[in-house]
Amino acid sequence: MKTLDDLRQFYNTTLICDLEGLERQRRKIVQKVTYVIVGAVCVAVIGFFFAMQSFQAAAPAIIISLVLCLIIGVVLYKILIRSYVAEFKSVVIERIVHFIDVNLAYSPKSCIPKSTFVLSKIFATKPNRYKGDDFVSGKVGATRIQFSELHAEYESGSGKNRHRHTVFRGLFFIGDFNKHFTGQTVVLPDTAEKLFGRLGRKLQSLNISRDQLINLEDPEFERHFVVYGSDQVEARYILSTSLMARIMDFRKKTGRKIHLSFIGSMVFVAASYTRSLFEPRLFRTLLDFEPIRQYFEDLQLAIGIVDDLNLNTRIWSKE
Amino acid sequence: MYIALGIAVVVILIVVVLYNSLIAKKNEVTNVFGTIDALLKKRYELLPKLIATVKVYMEHEKSLLEEVTRMRAQAVSGTLSDDQQVELDNKLSKMLGGIMVAVENYPDLKANQNFLQLQRTMNEVEEQISAARRAYNAVVTTYNNAVEMFPTNMVAATMGYKLKKVFEISEDQRRDIDAEKLFKS
Numbered sequence A: 001m002k003t004l005d006d007l008r009q010f011y012n013t014t015l016i017c018d019l020e021g022l023e024r025q026r027r028k029i030v031q032k033v034t035y036v037i038v039g040a041v042c043v044a045v046i047g048f049f050f051a052m053q054s055f056q057a058a059a060p061a062i063i064i065s066l067v068l069c070l071i072i073g074v075v076l077y078k079i080l081i082r083s084y085v086a087e088f089k090s091v092v093i094e095r096i097v098h099f100i101d102v103n104l105a106y107s108p109k110s111c112i113p114k115s116t117f118v119l120s121k122i123f124a125t126k127p128n129r130y131k132g133d134d135f136v137s138g139k140v141g142a143t144r145i146q147f148s149e150l151h152a153e154y155e156s157g158s159g160k161n162r163h164r165h166t167v168f169r170g171l172f173f174i175g176d177f178n179k180h181f182t183g184q185t186v187v188l189p190d191t192a193e194k195l196f197g198r199l200g201r202k203l204q205s206l207n208i209s210r211d212q213l214i215n216l217e218d219p220e221f222e223r224h225f226v227v228y229g230s231d232q233v234e235a236r237y238i239l240s241t242s243l244m245a246r247i248m249d250f251r252k253k254t255g256r257k258i259h260l261s262f263i264g265s266m267v268f269v270a271a272s273y274t275r276s277l278f279e280p281r282l283f284r285t286l287l288d289f290e291p292i293r294q295y296f297e298d299l300q301l302a303i304g305i306v307d308d309l310n311l312n313t314r315i316w317s318k319e
Numbered sequence B: 001m002y003i004a005l006g007i008a009v010v011v012i013l014i015v016v017v018l019y020n021s022l023i024a025k026k027n028e029v030t031n032v033f034g035t036i037d038a039l040l041k042k043r044y045e046l047l048p049k050l051i052a053t054v055k056v057y058m059e060h061e062k063s064l065l066e067e068v069t070r071m072r073a074q075a076v077s078g079t080l081s082d083d084q085q086v087e088l089d090n091k092l093s094k095m096l097g098g099i100m101v102a103v104e105n106y107p108d109l110k111a112n113q114n115f116l117q118l119q120r121t122m123n124e125v126e127e128q129i130s131a132a133r134r135a136y137n138a139v140v141t142t143y144n145n146a147v148e149m150f151p152t153n154m155v156a157a158t159m160g161y162k163l164k165k166v167f168e169i170s171e172d173q174r175r176d177i178d179a180e181k182l183f184k185s
Helices: A004-055 A058-100 A114-119 A192-196 A198-205 A219-224 A232-238 A241-254 A289-303 B002-055 B062-076 B082-105 B107-111 B113-148 B152-159 B179-184
Strands: A105-107 A129-140 A143-156 A163-176 A184-189 A212-214 A225-229 A258-263 A266-272
Touching: A004 A058, A004 A289, A058 A105, A058 A129, A058 A289, A114 A143, A114 A163, A129 A289, A143 A289, A163 A289, A184 A232, A192 A198, A192 A219, A198 A212, A212 A232, A219 A225, A219 A241, A225 A232, A232 B002, A232 B113, A241 A258, A266 A289, B002 B062, B002 B082, B002 B113, B002 B152, B062 B082, B082 B107, B082 B113, B107 B113, B113 B152
Parallel strands: none
Antiparallel strands: A105 A129, A129 A143, A143 A163, A163 A266, A184 A225, A184 A258, A212 A225, A258 A266
């Protein structure tokens, strides 16, 4: 497993040379974006005067000019940064992925398909707005993995009553599990039991959208997670005492809300984030180690799941 | 009159719910116990294959292998009580652990593909048995809680339900497997 020191060395010896070229490109774009902002403000002011003449009132004139300014600004901004983002992903993100493990493939515009996301059964709500990017796939030791950033939302109502609810936003990981099994087991963050204690557990057992509640013997694990499964024995076969401890450590290490499911001899892990991942920060210099460290840690979180959950241990009949 | 009738209906309903929940818990215990039984049978089926593979290599542990064969025959004969069966399974687990440790002394055996596959399957069955025992303990705890806690304890008493024992690891099993000692005995 690569450490932060290894990354620092890689950054100082290899990555920095390519970053300098990209940094020049970034500065040019920032300059262009500044022109766009100034231009958009000018359009807004001119638009305001024209609108004032037509409507003879300030309120609609301000609204029209602001909307005009925003549309022009956003469209031009997107066009300007498109090539830079593509360049950034191939120079920075792809290089970091290969630095962590050379056997992994990176595809900036792909993501885990929606059907797979739904198949994982982690989230009971089916999303109707779904997007993602930064797809990584390959083999880490004996374990085949893939993951990507995802943003799944559910849109309810229509017209003025339209609301969007986030189903999941963050990193979604799929790995080949080291044991054979046929049923399904879902491990979710526990909120009901934390809030209501025994009553919470009773409520969980009545959850009709899930399989039967599995009460595991590790009280610490039970405090943080709730487990539903189609088979009491199989759920315990998957969630051995050592795997429970590993999941607890993983949760502590990442400090994120972790959801897991075990279906079709695969393990699905969803780590929630509130920010976008692997995206360039246009108004911040690239010649700084800090953002690089962040990209590395986000990637390492997903790739490291293989070690964190000990997926490469193949002492059972599955090879 | 109607109030008394209403109270009677509610009381009957409560008793029915408690009665059914107790039956469900008892059946769950029987169900998981059945799973352990099925997994133990799976282990018995694997044993002859394992012994046939290792006995070609293991010169010094012939008596141990014969003992395992004898125990297996005893286990599948169906003449043992539940307690005897559990005791025999525990002994068998210990002996199998010893065989797996002794394998370290036979590099040829360790490289044998057939043995490696068997070893993986054995590991899998052992882990499944351990999972089934944990599941058994969990359902027995839920059942025992219902038998002891108010108000289900009153219904349980009239139904004649008694507390059930959970699986416990004996002192003997808690100690690490000492292969050398095992073969000497």
